[in-house]
Amino acid sequence: MKKVNMIVDVARCHDCNNCFLSCKDEHWDNDHLPIAAAQPRFGQKWRDVLYVERGQYPLQDVCSLSYACMHCDEPACKKAAKDGAVSKREDGIVIIDPVKAKGQKQIVDACPYKAIYWNEESELPQKCTMCAHLLDSGEWSQPRCSFACPTGSLTFLYATDSEMAEKTAAEGLEYFHPEYGTKPRVWYKNLYRFTQCHVAGSIELHDKKECADGAKVTLTNIASQQVWVAAANNYGDFKIDKLEPNSGAYAVTVEYPGYAAQTREFALHASVNVGTFYLNP
Known part of the structure; x- marks a missing residue:
């Protein structure tokens, strides 16, 4: 019926x-x-x-x-x-x-x-x-x-x-x-x-004062070693969504050809903007 x-x-x-x-x-x-x-x-x-x-x-x-x-x-x-x-x-x-x-x-x-x-x-x-x-x-x-x-x-x-x-x-x-x-x-x-949360941020090529369009972003749950991969948009912004709140410690690494990679660690309680990464050659 x-x-x-x-x-x-x-x-x-x-x-x-x-x-x-x-x-x-x-x-x-x-x-x-x-x-x-x-x-x-x-x-x-x-x-x-x-x-x-x-x-x-x-x-x-x-x-x-x-x-x-x-x-x-x-x-x-x-x-x-x-x-x-x-x-x-x-x-x-x-x-x-x-x-x-x-x-x-x-x-x-x-x-x-x-x-x-x-x-x-x-x-x-x-x-x-x-x-x-x-x-x-x-x-x-x-x-x-x-x-x-x-x-x-x-x-x-x-x-x-x-x-x-x-x-x-x-x-x-x-x-x-x-x-x-x-x-x-x-x-x-x-x-x-x-019901879920995201990790967002921005990436800048510091020497050129330009947005890092296409920069690789890798998010890792430190305890489980689960990995998410994304790319920055043409504004240099990224967002990785569908994450569980209060799910522990994470590390986010950003990479761009010709520039030194950067990593930041944080505890994820709710959606968070991890700030701007200023990449240098």
């Missing part, structure tokens, strides 16, 4: 917040019973955008990650709910019943992703519904958030589990926080830009 899936390409997100705004527009002050009661004006972000900045000036980068209920195949919220207040539809969407869930604040606490909010006035746990009321109407083929995304960061699709397994392998899709063990139906692409 084909089920709902959402693919979030982290590299395409520009933090415009169109997804958040469209969600708020659809659900604020609008009851969509029996799918969901109205979202309050303040305090809830059924679709949020997380933000991280990596590295230091002038070689830092920023990353934004669109984030909502993961519509897990093994939802912790469903296990915590009483009287069938949370259900998993055949199409994969997880729904919190706005009548049965009244007063069940434990549903909020059960979500490891912190994607469920408590409506104090209505005494209801609330979250993203994947705009199930629109999909069920037959007039919409996707939720408001993915429809509003101008960069293609959010892609909604119906696919079988085997089709998604093939797509995951082909495109390098990942779960956000797989350690939670809830088997989300939301997949992330280029997630390393949010």
